[in-house]
Amino acid sequence: MFSIPKKDAITFLLFALVVLTMPIWLSPFGASYPGLLQKFAIYALLAVGYNILFGLTGYLSFGHAAFLGVGSYAAVWSFKLLSMNPILALACAMIFSGIFALAIGYVSLRRSGIYFSILTLAFAQMSYKLAYSVLSPITHGENGLQLTLQDPRTIDLMFMERGVSLPTSSLFGIPMNGYEGFYFCAVILLIGFFIAQKIASSPFGMMLKGIKSNEDRMNYTGFNTKPYMLTAFVISGMYAGIAGGLLAVTDPLAGAERMQWTASGELVLMTILGGVGTLVGPVIGAWIIKYFENIFSAWNESILHNFFAFLPDNIEGFVVLISSKFVGEGWHLTLGSMFVLVVVFLPGGIMEGVRRISSWFLRRKDPTKDQEVVDPENMPKPSSEKGE
Amino acid sequence: MVESSHNTVLHVADVHKTFGGLHALADVDLAFEEGTTHAIIGPNGAGKSTLLNVIVGKLPPTRGTVVLDGEVLTGKSPYEINQMGIARVFQTPEIFPELSVFDNVMAPAFAKRDGAFSMNLFKSIESEKDIAREAEEIIVDFGLDAMIHTHAGALSRGHKRRLELAMCLIQKPRILLLDEPTAGMSRHDTNTTIELLKKIKSSGMTKVIIEHDMHVVFSLADEVSVLAQGRIIAEGTPDEVRGDPKVQEAYLGGTYE
Amino acid sequence: MDAVILQVLNGLDKGGAYALIALGLTLVFGTLGVVNFAHGALFMIGAFCAVTFRKILTLEKVVLSETELSPWGTPLEIRTPFAQQWFGDFGNVLLDYSVPLSILLAIPVMLLIGIVMERGLIKHFYKRPHAEQILVTFGLAIVLQEIVKAFFGANPNPQPIPQVFMGAADLGVMVGMAEHVITYPKWRLVYLFFSLGVIGAVFAFLRFTTFGMVVRAGMSDRETVSMLGINIDRRFTIMFGIAAVVAGVAGVMYTPILPPDYTLGMDFLVLTFIVVVVGGMGSLPGAVLAGFTLGVVQSLASMTEVKDIIPGIDQVIIYLVAVIILLVRPRGLLGKRGVMEN
Numbered sequence: 001m002f003s004i005p006k007k008d009a010i011t012f013l014l015f016a017l018v019v020l021t022m023p024i025w026l027s028p029f030g031a032s033y034p035g036l037l038q039k040f041a042i043y044a045l046l047a048v049g050y051n052i053l054f055g056l057t058g059y060l061s062f063g064h065a066a067f068l069g070v071g072s073y074a075a076v077w078s079f080k081l082l083s084m085n086p087i088l089a090l091a092c093a094m095i096f097s098g099i100f101a102l103a104i105g106y107v108s109l110r111r112s113g114i115y116f117s118i119l120t121l122a123f124a125q126m127s128y129k130l131a132y133s134v135l136s137p138i139t140h141g142e143n144g145l146q147l148t149l150q151d152p153r154t155i156d157l158m159f160m161e162r163g164v165s166l167p168t169s170s171l172f173g174i175p176m177n178g179y180e181g182f183y184f185c186a187v188i189l190l191i192g193f194f195i196a197q198k199i200a201s202s203p204f205g206m207m208l209k210g211i212k213s214n215e216d217r218m219n220y221t222g223f224n225t226k227p228y229m230l231t232a233f234v235i236s237g238m239y240a241g242i243a244g245g246l247l248a249v250t251d252p253l254a255g256a257e258r259m260q261w262t263a264s265g266e267l268v269l270m271t272i273l274g275g276v277g278t279l280v281g282p283v284i285g286a287w288i289i290k291y292f293e294n295i296f297s298a299w300n301e302s303i304l305h306n307f308f309a310f311l312p313d314n315i316e317g318f319v320v321l322i323s324s325k326f327v328g329e330g331w332h333l334t335l336g337s338m339f340v341l342v343v344v345f346l347p348g349g350i351m352e353g354v355r356r357i358s359s360w361f362l363r364r365k366d367p368t369k370d371q372e373v374v375d376p377e378n379m380p381k382p383s384s385e386k387g388e
Numbered sequence: 389m390v391e392s393s394h395n396t397v398l399h400v401a402d403v404h405k406t407f408g409g410l411h412a413l414a415d416v417d418l419a420f421e422e423g424t425t426h427a428i429i430g431p432n433g434a435g436k437s438t439l440l441n442v443i444v445g446k447l448p449p450t451r452g453t454v455v456l457d458g459e460v461l462t463g464k465s466p467y468e469i470n471q472m473g474i475a476r477v478f479q480t481p482e483i484f485p486e487l488s489v490f491d492n493v494m495a496p497a498f499a500k501r502d503g504a505f506s507m508n509l510f511k512s513i514e515s516e517k518d519i520a521r522e523a524e525e526i527i528v529d530f531g532l533d534a535m536i537h538t539h540a541g542a543l544s545r546g547h548k549r550r551l552e553l554a555m556c557l558i559q560k561p562r563i564l565l566l567d568e569p570t571a572g573m574s575r576h577d578t579n580t581t582i583e584l585l586k587k588i589k590s591s592g593m594t595k596v597i598i599e600h601d602m603h604v605v606f607s608l609a610d611e612v613s614v615l616a617q618g619r620i621i622a623e624g625t626p627d628e629v630r631g632d633p634k635v636q637e638a639y640l641g642g643t644y645e
Numbered sequence: 646m647d648a649v650i651l652q653v654l655n656g657l658d659k660g661g662a663y664a665l666i667a668l669g670l671t672l673v674f675g676t677l678g679v680v681n682f683a684h685g686a687l688f689m690i691g692a693f694c695a696v697t698f699r700k701i702l703t704l705e706k707v708v709l710s711e712t713e714l715s716p717w718g719t720p721l722e723i724r725t726p727f728a729q730q731w732f733g734d735f736g737n738v739l740l741d742y743s744v745p746l747s748i749l750l751a752i753p754v755m756l757l758i759g760i761v762m763e764r765g766l767i768k769h770f771y772k773r774p775h776a777e778q779i780l781v782t783f784g785l786a787i788v789l790q791e792i793v794k795a796f797f798g799a800n801p802n803p804q805p806i807p808q809v810f811m812g813a814a815d816l817g818v819m820v821g822m823a824e825h826v827i828t829y830p831k832w833r834l835v836y837l838f839f840s841l842g843v844i845g846a847v848f849a850f851l852r853f854t855t856f857g858m859v860v861r862a863g864m865s866d867r868e869t870v871s872m873l874g875i876n877i878d879r880r881f882t883i884m885f886g887i888a889a890v891v892a893g894v895a896g897v898m899y900t901p902i903l904p905p906d907y908t909l910g911m912d913f914l915v916l917t918f919i920v921v922v923v924g925g926m927g928s929l930p931g932a933v934l935a936g937f938t939l940g941v942v943q944s945l946a947s948m949t950e951v952k953d954i955i956p957g958i959d960q961v962i963i964y965l966v967a968v969i970i971l972l973v974r975p976r977g978l979l980g981k982r983g984v985m986e987n
């Protein structure tokens with residue numbers, strides 16, 4: 001169960017090293033504060049899970065934000081009703097998002113292609129709208145679901161007195177809102193990454209890739225693809241639910257805007273940007289987008305002036321004027337442009353770029369080696385005309 | 389009307405298939421005998437592929453049934469029909485273009501061993517030594533070992549066909565359906581394929597082969613049925629069919645090249 | 646009963662907007678085979694054509710008054726729009742009718758944007774999988790909306806209704822009912838007729854012009870038409886431009902109903918996608934029918950009587966209808982057999 005192929009083990013160890021040392025290597029980038037680090041870990045987990053569905057099976061879901069939201073609500077309710085223990089909250093998040101994903105997936109998977117995308121989108125939008133309106137007793141609508149001093153917290157209060165201020169989530173006394181919170185999220189991310197690795201290198205993962213490649217062939221080969229798809233959908237929904245739960249663990253609050261379809265869109269973006277179907281790609285995508293959202297958006301003209309100070313004055317003014325449209329409030333513009341460029345020029349995302357560059361280097365070093373190194377695990381989907 | 393005798397494995401009983409007003413199959417009644425190679429020939433558009441589509445559950449027949457060993461296949465899904473022992477090679481190769489040749493061959497082996505669905509989430513493929521060995525063997529047999537780790541989409545057309553055949557054979561199906569397995573192949577490749585098919589002839593597998601190439605038909609078939617405009621117009625041994633004036637007429641009147 | 650009629654009417658103008666956007670989306674899908682997530686952005690850009698047009702018209706000349714003082718004791722600024730200054734009363738008329746007049750600006754602008762978009766980006770995606778088309782056009786939509794935001798800010802820009810169309814028309818009286826039973830804002834009525842007119846024009850164009858006939862033939866069988874030596878690609882490019890124009894003018898006329906901001910496109914996009922799928926991918930009459938139907942259904946669901954029975958139904962009805970349609974009739978209301986049916 002815990003044995004993994006050597007190549008995967010190396011990837012995992014490197015990944016763990018990178019994640020756990022994030023507070024160190026991110027500080028030159030101005031991103032080494034707990035709030036952002038936690039987001040890096042959480043959204044990476046979300047993207048890793050999404051990739052199990054989209055990356056392996058090719059089914060494009062526009063509804064994963066709903067699972068993220070359900071996870072958050074479930075976690076906050078577990079804080080309110082039961083205990084501030086994060087593990088319990090994550091368990092609740094996982095169970096509820098899993099049930100939710102099972103129901104939505106069961107129906108949506110009756111169709112494939114764009115119809116599947118539209119169905120998931122419809123369900124997610126319904127959840128979002130209902131969270132704002134009829135389900136207000138559960139979601140507290142626009143105000144968002146928050147902790148209050150009157151919460152029952154049955155389990156906690158069996159062991160301690162009710163405090164005078166709002167409690168924070170803590171794991172056996174370790175509070176979950178600083179660097180400790182980040183390390184908690186990071187550990188969950190590593191577990192999630194490990195499981196995703198196991199799935200990708202299992203026969204089950206192979207079947208998912210088969211579905212992406214040629215679903216009809218899978219059927220004529222004797223596979224019932226529906227339960228494979230549903231399992232993948234539920235697993236990836238649970239990842240999203242746990243990510244939502246972690247958002248609540250680090251900041252005990254849940255709002256319906258987390259469920260809006262643009263949030264799903266952002267998730268798709270992360271996966272594509274990094275590289276669909278690869279394990280690390282979506283993580284990198286998530287980090288880049290969250291970095292942009294939090295750091296780039298805080299840039300303003302004076303920072304740009306400093307940045308371009310080496311240029312002659314009039315050119316500097318012009319460059320700053322243009323580039324100021326891309327930072328601060330305008331960071332979405334950068335994001336959108338980057339997205340278009342990636343889909344047009346690098347359909348395999350950043351990971352494909354890395355691969356192209358490294359194979360270019362390899363070839364330069366070793367001119368005798370003319371055969372391209374093809375890694376079937378991480379093969380980007382060739383465009384449809386190819387291979388005929 | 390062919391009576392189903394005791395050694396009939398697959399019986400296509402009075403099957404009728406229409407597309408709008410077009411009768412792609414009309415009153416087709418065929419019995420396939422255990423262990424034989426049964427060729428189906430006929431001009432373009434005769435309904436040959438449609439017949440296979442009906443057998444594997446891709447298309448529901450308008451009327452009639454398909455029976456495998458007394459069990460009705462009609463109405464079952466393609467994966468159930470495959471699990472019952474019917475594998476098919478398509479007219480245009482249906483493979484997994486993004487997967488390696490190795491994975492292409494392993495996947496059907498898993499279907500055979502673990503059934504239509506199995507939640508082997510945490511098993512590593514590398515630990516599946518038996519299946520890997522089996523896949524390697526068949527890949528070597530089919531002369532694809534040089535490209536075992538290439539992704540199948542990059543293979544030549546002939547290699548793709550061979551790969552698809554390997555994918556079917558690793559399942560050791562009771563019945564193998566082949567839709568023009570040598571179309572577009574060079575004479576040399578055609579002969580290799582004939583040899584391959586002859587080799588598995590001895591294993592007791594029942595084969596249904598659709599073929600335009602008479603050389604292939606005469607090298608392999610025990611029994612030939614001629615389909616024209618959705619109807620069976622002649623049946624018999626290759627020699628009997630060859631002499632049949634109706635068959636010659638169907639081919640001359642048809643679009644056969 | 647009256648309430649129902651009123652709600653049906655209320656749904657029709659929104660339905661008109663849905664139908665117009667869905668029509669363009671379907672044209673693009675039918676001709677180019679591209680799923681265009683940037684189509685909502687075109688609606689939004691159209692709306693901002695109206696905003697721009699009015700901005701230009703209301704450019705003002707500022708003169709400091711020599712005699713009067715403002716409440717702060719500074720010389721009073723007298724602002725006169727150039728339009729008024731140059732054209733006198735006619736200038737005021739221009740201002741009053743700025744929204745419908747913006748169509749004149751919107752048509753060339755949208756045509757240009759459409760053609761540039763198709764030639765510059767979309768054409769590279771004809772043969773790529775639908776998922777990639779969705780992704781690239783989604784990225785494009787973000788870019789377009791951010792550009793609009795950079796120029797116009799994030800706040801809604803309300804646009805005026807021309808004087809004559811202010812207020813409500815008493816439709817009930819016209820059909821012999823009592824007064825004030827069925828009253829309906831005149832502008833919405835204008836929008837309804839406008840959308841019907843545009844839909845009619847598009848259909849007539851496709852039906853009665855040779856250009857349209859070639860395009861329709863190309864939609865059903867691209868290969869054959871190109872084999873006849875007809876340059877189908879150029880026509881398809883122009884169709885993309887026309888689809889952009891249809892979305893754009895729909896956006897222009899919608900501005901008095903809903904003050905546009907840069908997110909307008911995304912909001913409409915999701916709904917129109919649902920509309921297209923419900924109507925049947927690739928079916929033009931389906932898009933129109935589904936547009937109006939869903940507009941009306943949504944409007945009916947927001948009646949208090951309905952909401953009392955099923956709370957929250959107004960929020961989700963469109964999505965619910967979509968789910969049901971997709972499950973029981975995957976090719977949509979009027980979809981052709983075999984067009985992306987699975």
Ligand SMILES: Nc1ncnc2c1ncn2[C@@H]1O[C@H](COP(=O)(O)OP(=O)(O)OP(=O)(O)O)[C@@H](O)[C@H]1O
Nearest residue numbers: 407410412430431432433434435436437438439479
């Ligand atoms: N799904 C379908 N829908 C409509 N018509 C079909 C369909 N499949 C096949 N047909 C028609 O049925 C007839 C028989 O087709 P089929 O593919 O079975 O012919 P075939 O004998 O395999 O010919 P070939 O030698 O060219 O492969 C043809 O006229 C074909 O156009």
Ligand SMILES: [Mg+2]
Nearest residue numbers: 436437438479
């Ligand atoms: Mg055929």
